[in-house]
Amino acid sequence: MIRPESSIKAILAGSPGQRVTARGWVKTRRDSKSVHFLQLSDGSCFADLQIVIDDGVIPAETLARISTGACIEASGTLVESAGGGQSIELKADGILVHGEADTTTYPLQKKGHSMEFLRDIAHLRSRSNTFGAVFRVRSALSFAIHQFFQKRGFVYLHAPIVTTSDCEGAGAMFGVSTLDLMNLPRTDEGEVDYSQDFFGKRASLTVSGQLEAECFALAFSNVYTFGPTFRAENSNTPRHLAEFWMIEPEMAFCDLDGNRALAEEFLKEIIAFVLDHCAADLEFFNKRIDGTVLETLEHVAASDFEHVTYTEAIRILERAGRDWEFPVHWGVDLQSEHERFLTEETFKKPVVVTDYPREIKAFYMRLNDDEKTVRAMDVLAPRIGEIIGGSQREERHDVLLDKIRAQHLPEEHYWWYLELRKYGSAPHAGFGLGLERMMMYITGMKNIRDVIPFPRTPGSAEF
Amino acid sequence: MIRPESSIKAILAGSPGQRVTARGWVKTRRDSKSVHFLQLSDGSCFADLQIVIDDGVIPAETLARISTGACIEASGTLVESAGGGQSIELKADGILVHGEADTTTYPLQKKGHSMEFLRDIAHLRSRSNTFGAVFRVRSALSFAIHQFFQKRGFVYLHAPIVTTSDCEGAGAMFGVSTLDLMNLPRTDEGEVDYSQDFFGKRASLTVSGQLEAECFALAFSNVYTFGPTFRAENSNTPRHLAEFWMIEPEMAFCDLDGNRALAEEFLKEIIAFVLDHCAADLEFFNKRIDGTVLETLEHVAASDFEHVTYTEAIRILERAGRDWEFPVHWGVDLQSEHERFLTEETFKKPVVVTDYPREIKAFYMRLNDDEKTVRAMDVLAPRIGEIIGGSQREERHDVLLDKIRAQHLPEEHYWWYLELRKYGSAPHAGFGLGLERMMMYITGMKNIRDVIPFPRTPGSAEF
Numbered sequence: 070m071i072r073p074e075s076s077i078k079a080i081l082a083g084s085p086g087q088r089v090t091a092r093g094w095v096k097t098r099r100d101s102k103s104v105h106f107l108q109l110s111d112g113s114c115f116a117d118l119q120i121v122i123d124d125g126v127i128p129a130e131t132l133a134r135i136s137t138g139a140c141i142e143a144s145g146t147l148v149e150s151a152g153g154g155q156s157i158e159l160k161a162d163g164i165l166v167h168g169e170a171d172t173t174t175y176p177l178q179k180k181g182h183s184m185e186f187l188r189d190i191a192h193l194r195s196r197s198n199t200f201g202a203v204f205r206v207r208s209a210l211s212f213a214i215h216q217f218f219q220k221r222g223f224v225y226l227h228a229p230i231v232t233t234s235d236c237e238g239a240g241a242m243f244g245v246s247t248l249d250l251m252n253l254p255r256t257d258e259g260e261v262d263y264s265q266d267f268f269g270k271r272a273s274l275t276v277s278g279q280l281e282a283e284c285f286a287l288a289f290s291n292v293y294t295f296g297p298t299f300r301a302e303n304s305n306t307p308r309h310l311a312e313f314w315m316i317e318p319e320m321a322f323c324d325l326d327g328n329r330a331l332a333e334e335f336l337k338e339i340i341a342f343v344l345d346h347c348a349a350d351l352e353f354f355n356k357r358i359d360g361t362v363l364e365t366l367e368h369v370a371a372s373d374f375e376h377v378t379y380t381e382a383i384r385i386l387e388r389a390g391r392d393w394e395f396p397v398h399w400g401v402d403l404q405s406e407h408e409r410f411l412t413e414e415t416f417k418k419p420v421v422v423t424d425y426p427r428e429i430k431a432f433y434m435r436l437n438d439d440e441k442t443v444r445a446m447d448v449l450a451p452r453i454g455e456i457i458g459g460s461q462r463e464e465r466h467d468v469l470l471d472k473i474r475a476q477h478l479p480e481e482h483y484w485w486y487l488e489l490r491k492y493g494s495a496p497h498a499g500f501g502l503g504l505e506r507m508m509m510y511i512t513g514m515k516n517i518r519d520v521i522p523f524p525r526t527p528g529s530a531e532f
Numbered sequence: 533m534i535r536p537e538s539s540i541k542a543i544l545a546g547s548p549g550q551r552v553t554a555r556g557w558v559k560t561r562r563d564s565k566s567v568h569f570l571q572l573s574d575g576s577c578f579a580d581l582q583i584v585i586d587d588g589v590i591p592a593e594t595l596a597r598i599s600t601g602a603c604i605e606a607s608g609t610l611v612e613s614a615g616g617g618q619s620i621e622l623k624a625d626g627i628l629v630h631g632e633a634d635t636t637t638y639p640l641q642k643k644g645h646s647m648e649f650l651r652d653i654a655h656l657r658s659r660s661n662t663f664g665a666v667f668r669v670r671s672a673l674s675f676a677i678h679q680f681f682q683k684r685g686f687v688y689l690h691a692p693i694v695t696t697s698d699c700e701g702a703g704a705m706f707g708v709s710t711l712d713l714m715n716l717p718r719t720d721e722g723e724v725d726y727s728q729d730f731f732g733k734r735a736s737l738t739v740s741g742q743l744e745a746e747c748f749a750l751a752f753s754n755v756y757t758f759g760p761t762f763r764a765e766n767s768n769t770p771r772h773l774a775e776f777w778m779i780e781p782e783m784a785f786c787d788l789d790g791n792r793a794l795a796e797e798f799l800k801e802i803i804a805f806v807l808d809h810c811a812a813d814l815e816f817f818n819k820r821i822d823g824t825v826l827e828t829l830e831h832v833a834a835s836d837f838e839h840v841t842y843t844e845a846i847r848i849l850e851r852a853g854r855d856w857e858f859p860v861h862w863g864v865d866l867q868s869e870h871e872r873f874l875t876e877e878t879f880k881k882p883v884v885v886t887d888y889p890r891e892i893k894a895f896y897m898r899l900n901d902d903e904k905t906v907r908a909m910d911v912l913a914p915r916i917g918e919i920i921g922g923s924q925r926e927e928r929h930d931v932l933l934d935k936i937r938a939q940h941l942p943e944e945h946y947w948w949y950l951e952l953r954k955y956g957s958a959p960h961a962g963f964g965l966g967l968e969r970m971m972m973y974i975t976g977m978k979n980i981r982d983v984i985p986f987p988r989t990p991g992s993a994e995f
Contacts, residue, residue: 168957289575494631
């Protein structure tokens with residue numbers, strides 16, 4: 070096992086004269102008459118370690134086994150680097166080859182590959198510069214999220230994945246079953262008899278952990294979920310996944326202002342963490358993927374977010390004198406072109422829009438006294454649009470029940486959700502962040518399939 | 533929102549004379565002639581805050597609304613506590629009732645409840661002493677796990693949940709589908725036509741993220757997963773869940789000795805973290821749930837784990853002179869009675885058993901030179917038995933292929949897993965910890981359904 074102190078990250082911080090052993094995968098090999106150069110990566114950091122092998126030091130039959138993709142162990146002495154880039158390189162006097170990589174068939178050769186091709190070799194793509202950086206950032210970001218909440222005393226809960234109620238109506242759901250499809254049990258009415266299924270009821274994959282998080286918030290005050298959620302929408306776009314990870318904090322004794330303040334604090338802190346911990350990876354994204362990434366992140370981390378109500382936002386958009394693809398008037402949902410106008414042209418920073426018309430938002434959002442709008446909020450960011458959605462929740466039992474009935478939702482599914490409002494109800498609020506949306510924002514990657522290890526999309530659940 | 537500095541945890545650490553506002557749920561109410569006492573919890577810590585209300589200070593109609601389960605906000609001054617227990621209490625001069633709890637119907641009255649009853653009200657059970665403690669510990673433990681790996685430079689990956697290959701053969705799987713069961717598409721042969729299903733293939737819920745973690749280990753060296761896994765076994769026991777959370781580290785350049793060392797370091801560090809961060813919760817478990825909890829945890833954190841091979845373990849058991857329910861001889865799997873004998877009677881501490889017969893272990897475990905045993909390990913702990921299972925993986929392409937064929941596994945499903953051994957293969961190893969098994973070990977809770985927020989078991993996926 071590579072201990073932190075013997076990783077390539079640590080070796081690159083070492084001093085000339087030190088004896089070290091480096092382990093990793095060869096990214097490239099160059100040979101001159103008298104010397105061989107290898108770029109070695111162990112995934113611990115963006116930079117490769119250059120291995121220099123003087124001709125004759127390593128047996129020819131060992132050298133012959135080393136090519137792009139091979140896994141080796143190189144021992145030797147650190148020396149000052151002659152070339153540019155790294156300041157340190159490894160002058161090797163011993164090489165052990167763990168695994169070769171056939172030069173004619175290894176798919177990840179040095180030449181550039183399309184993102185589509187790399188997706189087809191998702192088992193190997195993490196060895197490339199781009200995906201190495203993507204998944205190091207994803208790991209750091211995930212930890213930053215946990216740390217943000219744990220530091221503040223939030224209780225982490227694992228919301229259930231399989232559920233027997235489509236509580237939110239948030240989207241199409243995947244069925245989960247152990248029934249033998251070639252031999253389905255039927256009720257007397259000829260329907261599928263789910264009472265014989267594993268859970269005794271029709272079961273699905275969750276679309277959100279929010280309702281369960283509310284149960285916990287009304288016991289622990291501040292809680293968060295961080296887990297996978299699912300949408301069975303047949304959307305084959307660069308912005309949709311069937312399986313993705315969500316973070317959903319929920320706070321008791323919290324109104325929409327508190328919710329908005331926390332969302333801003335949250336985004337700024339996790340961005341600052343990644344800027345601080347993944348500098349080399351972000352530099353790469355800025356150079357190779359999207360030249361605005363660093364500037365945007367630094368700007369967001371330093372800005373005070375703007376706040377407008379939906380009604381104010383509509384007024385701004387109506388007066389913009391633009392020829393909108395989606396015409397604007399009070400009551401319509403904001404489209405991407407509107408969100409970008411607000412963040413990129415009007416305010417030039419993140420904008421929180423609150424108090425949307427009740428008709429376009431979910432039943433659980435708290436009704437304002439005007440009875441026309443609800444205490445919803447969307448955090449919009451330059452370049453990407455909506456990044457966080459949240460609301461103050463309806464904590465009044467009778468108002469909630471009215472809304473469930475008005476929307477013809479199955480009241481019996483919500484017995485426990487309603488009971489939360491009957492027994493020690495409290496004002497509470499929360500929001501949701503899609504991890505992959507945030508990853509796209511941070512890295513500048515253009516396709517959501519390229520920021521999750523093994524993407525699940527219509528027609529594809531490989532690996 | 534309750535900021536850490538205004539939580540009951542912080543209030544209890546305050547000083548007499550301070551003015552504070554506490555928010556939370558009333559656990560009990562007692563009234564004497566001249567004074568009213570409330571126990572208030574906001575979930576931030578095990579201890580309640582005692583609220584003292586002198587008669588006449590708060591309007592009678594407000595007091596009338598306060599009973600067990602009600603949600604209130606109490607303002608006043610901290611005073612030294614007259615009674616035992618806490619040293620500080622809150623003398624209230626203002627009370628705001630957020631939500632009442634009808635005394636005749638609120639299910640979580642003061643009297644003790646059975647665990648079964650509390651499971652039926654999983655939306656409220658976190659407000660009880662026991663489940664408050666359980667889920668605070670679960671949150672702290674989860675964070676300890678992340679911190680352990682992140683500190684050591686491990687990359688956290690989210691292994692996929694939906695998969696089209698039953699890669700491990702680890703157990704029965706749940707089907708995932710969007711097909712209309714009342715109207716199933718058929719192939720010409722009359723089979724279900726999964727090509728028309730969402731993923732274009734038969735899909736299931738994952739039983740383990742290990743194989744995907746191996747892909748990442750062969751790019752980042754040290755990685756870990758932490759996510760939900762599923763077993764569709766119809767096991768209605770206190771030790772089985774259909775949905776549970778697993779942690780699976782995987783390390784390149786690591787053999788079984790390194791794996792064993794990491795598992796020991798890991799268990800000790802996360803136990804020490806919980807002992808340190810959840811002292812009051814653990815004291816409660818020790819007092820009310822299982823009087824050996826603290827002693828066991830402190831012992832494990834301080835012990836050097838024992839190591840025996842399977843062959844040695846069998847010899848010890850054969851010579852024990854016991855009348856085993858499951859007779860012991862070389863080749864059989866160890867049963868609970870054997871594991872407990874080794875940990876509780878022979879060694880009196882955790883024991884790592886390695887090098888099991890190949891026949892009783894999974895295909896991916898590295899074959900020893902004796903060709904009879906594989907580089908498997910189980911970490912057994914006193915009181916609970918197996919807590920970690922792991923192995924060095926078979927990194928030799930041809931040996932792995934032989935084993936896949938010998939076990940009649942669908943070779944075509946493993947193309948990418950085999951390719952990891954063709955391109956830059958490296959010795960590597962890893963292990964798996966079930967979060968709920970660990971939770972039972974730490975808390976002494978006897979039923980696995982009581983250490984996960986919303987348990988999924990045969991016939992039940994409520995909430």
